[in-house]
Amino acid sequence: MTGAIPAEWPYGAAFWQRLGRSIMDVILHMGAHRTATTTFQHYMRDHVDGLSTQKLAYWGPERARGTVFPGLFRNSIAPKGRNLAKRAEGRIRLFAAQAKVQGVEQLLVSDENLLGNCKQNIRAERLYPAAGERTARISAAFAGRVRRIVLSIRSQDLWWASACALTVSRGHPVPSVRRLANIAQSRRSWRDVITDMACAAPGAQIDVLTFEAVTGQPERVLRTALEREVPTDTRHRWLNRSPDVQALRTGLADQGSDPDLLPDELGRWQPFTPEQTAIMRENYADDLHWLLAGADGLARLTEDTCPNRAERYLPSGTFKKGQRHDQGPIEGHVAQHR
Template sequence: MDVILHVGAHRTGTTTLQQTLHHNHQRLKAHKVEYWAPQMIRAGLFDGLIKAADRVSPQVVAQARTANQRIARDLHRLDAAGTRTLIVSEENMLGSIPASVTTERLYPDAARRVARLRPAFARHCTRIGLAIRSYDQLWTSMISFTVKRSGRVPDGDQLAGLVAQPRRWRDIIRELRVVFPRAEIQVWPFEGMVDAPHDVIARMTGRDLALPLEPVEGVHNPAPDIHALRAAVEAGPCAGHLARLAEWNSGRWMPFTEPQRTKMRADYAEDIAWLRSNPGPAISYIESPEDIVGPTEEERGVRHDEGQRRVG
């Protein structure tokens, strides 16, 4: 049995993909494909495995050992039942949004987090799926969620720190490669693939066949708009931060300046160029025929707008 770890990332269409997997669970099962959803994982299956590095105590280590044993038994049971492929989808395997924003680093402890999954999955894991996104849109979406949760709006220095932070998608990919050296790392861009969860599922499972999957409709975990952010700040401990939202009256918030966005887009373009250059036999890049970083939001048009509303 092959295990595919879909590790996210956050704000790259993960919820849309997960909803598609959930909605088509029985259809996938008919093709001997099983799916472990975040709800199942967070209900106790991964107890002790998904923790920040500074929260790993002896108790957490014991929980992780028990979880790895429990997962190994479940994998054996699925294998014995004839399951050919298991998709495990949980974006918190890489880390959390608050940790990335607070430390001003992209998933700072991703390697250590993913390494805790190795005892359970190393034998079966043949593929790891990772969606990536342009840094200006990624950090804006992440910050929006932390503002909604805490009511605190980052200041100019914090925003500049996120622009200058050194970790790139390439670092995450290399770390995944080190932890699971026998697994293929499949990477796809949010910008080109958010509207194609069926294609992503087919490629992740290694089957370019027309699975009879039904589409899912509606908005899936969109970033809060400016009205929701204002309400969160007003109700929180830092009402004075409202001034940092003053110039925005409607729509989606964009905290970064145009020069900052240009820099972040250039960083992302370098990642895409690296992926296109065939960086290794175990790293594959699934690219949409659409241009990834060239068009502006206005040029992408309605389809891109719809994708932005389904970013979870």
């Protein structure tokens, strides 16, 4: 029947692309938190009308959290025996099918909470411990139509410091010395997060950007997601920045907590010791080295194509390395080194 929604979408966007069949591509911008995701989402709101003429639909956090994904990550049964996860999966497929009927060729979903949230990370004392499971549920909900996942990463010492500042500013307790030490000593890095995501969505290309390279340039995130020219951001925003120490102390006092839980100093709050900071920076350096080396064919690092110092970057023409750039015509997930 024309216009009917199929019970099951064919699994794997790449499969249909190889057959030459036209489908709607799903692109996920999954954060991470504290990497200018809010700035990117405001940029998308500014340009969504113009991009819609290019057959692109955009689901930001308001729609993703409000109407599309609620219940997807819950295993509980609602009243009347309704399975919340199954209902969410059906709702996602329905909305995706409606977008396809309306002529949408690319659906961009941007919500950093798809990976979890900062509070969960701090409680678990690890980076996105459920990244694999959550990515698998999203991929299944879209029935394998996820073509690309875009992830921004940041040096762990600054990421965790920013995450702690955010949660404290929202009324959560100041992390204990023991918890901070456990976080600093955790062996889970961005490499593990990316590997989990790649295993959960094997048909999707994972593109990784560094926060240090894209700060203040939300158009670079969109250009990576769409692989074409996009509108330039002229507003030079950096939204939802971490509050400084004095703002956090004031917030604690307003909440009735002891402001002396934080140091009485100026500038950014760095809750970790210099030794802990050094450990996390070394872990980030290892992550970047792994990505530059091809990420075992699981992901692609998109670097700055306009370097200020040539010696700090790869030679011209080799700014991307990973699964689809190393493979050539070979299908699979193992990089082919030449």
